[in-house]
Every structure is written in C-alpha cells, then in structure tokens.
Amino acid sequence: MVFAPDTEANLVAAVELVNTASDPDTLTSVSALDAYYARHGYTGRHDRDRAELDAVRALRADLRALFTASVVDAVRRVNALLDEHPARLRLVNHGRLGHHLHVADDDSPLPSRIGVETAVAFADVVSAGELSRFGVCADDGCDGIVLDLTRNRSRRFCSTTCGNRYAAAEYRARQREQE
Numbered sequence: 001m002v003f004a005p006d007t008e009a010n011l012v013a014a015v016e017l018v019n020t021a022s023d024p025d026t027l028t029s030v031s032a033l034d035a036y037y038a039r040h041g042y043t044g045r046h047d048r049d050r051a052e053l054d055a056v057r058a059l060r061a062d063l064r065a066l067f068t069a070s071v072v073d074a075v076r077r078v079n080a081l082l083d084e085h086p087a088r089l090r091l092v093n094h095g096r097l098g099h100h101l102h103v104a105d106d107d108s109p110l111p112s113r114i115g116v117e118t119a120v121a122f123a124d125v126v127s128a129g130e131l132s133r134f135g136v137c138a139d140d141g142c143d144g145i146v147l148d149l150t151r152n153r154s155r156r157f158c159s160t161t162c163g164n165r166y167a168a169a170e171y172r173a174r175q176r177e178q179e
Helices: 005-019 030-039 050-067 071-084 110-127 160-178
Strands: 090-093 099-102 134-136 145-147
Touching: 005 030, 005 050, 005 099, 005 110, 005 145, 030 050, 050 071, 050 110, 050 145, 071 110
Parallel strands: none
Antiparallel strands: 090 099, 134 145
C-alpha cells in the first residue's frame, strides 16, 4: 500500500471524476452523479439536483490541473482548494475503510467535500514525494489521468479500454510491418 486507505479512496474517486470529462463526457446527469456517489462510498449530504451536478462538474478542471502539476504548482493548488473548501477533521468508523478521517462535515455540500478530500489526499501525495504516481494516459487518443498505485510503477493507461485499444493498435502496426 502506497497511501492510507482513505487517501487512496479519495484519489481514486477524484481521478475518476476528472476522467468523466473525457470525450464523451460521462457525468451529464444527476443519475450519473448518484452512481458515482454510491460507487465511491460517499456518505453525507447529496442534494441530487442539477445545481449539485454542475458544481461537481466544475471541479474537474481544477482537479485535472492538480493531477498534472509540478510540485510548486501542486502546493499552490492544494492550498487554494483548502482555502475554498476548509477542512474540518474528525475520526469516524463506517463502511469498508474502518477508522478513517473525514475532512468535512456530513452536511457540507458534496462538491465541497470532494474538493477538500482531494486536497487533503493530494497533500499526502506531495508530502510523500509521490507526484510521479500521476500521469496522462499513454493511449494517443486519450488524455485521461492515470493514478499508478502499483508497486513497480508500471501503470500507463487510465483504463483497461485504453490499454486494450493501444495494444490492438500496436499489434496492427506490427502486422503491417511484416507484410
């Protein structure tokens, strides 16, 4: 394990959120946000309306910039997120994570909770000197963010789909060379 389980969970959720902005955008409805909320085990306030969806969607550009930032820029961006979404730490025990930190009140708006949780998780990344765990997908047709939590830092693609597409293209290129 590279990071604490709650840090990993927050990073995975944030990377998925950023990658929903890829073409095609996969976060276009309240029901898609509901599924994201459930998939990542969020608890607390969830308004389930268009305003909340729009606010969550608006976070994606800032988070993408964070995941592709240099150390100096990442520190600036983390601090800006923390200014916009102040942390309020408390230790909780629920769900699959066991005891872990919540960094916002349950009644805080979902976009604010996502912002502060990502900022705190990314502070761990910066503190650990692990910015190299983030990159852009190696598939030429994709600009998705890659979170590499592997021991040997071998992950190159944002999804299995991109990895398969890349492998198929490489295979076809080798076949053409042999003709």
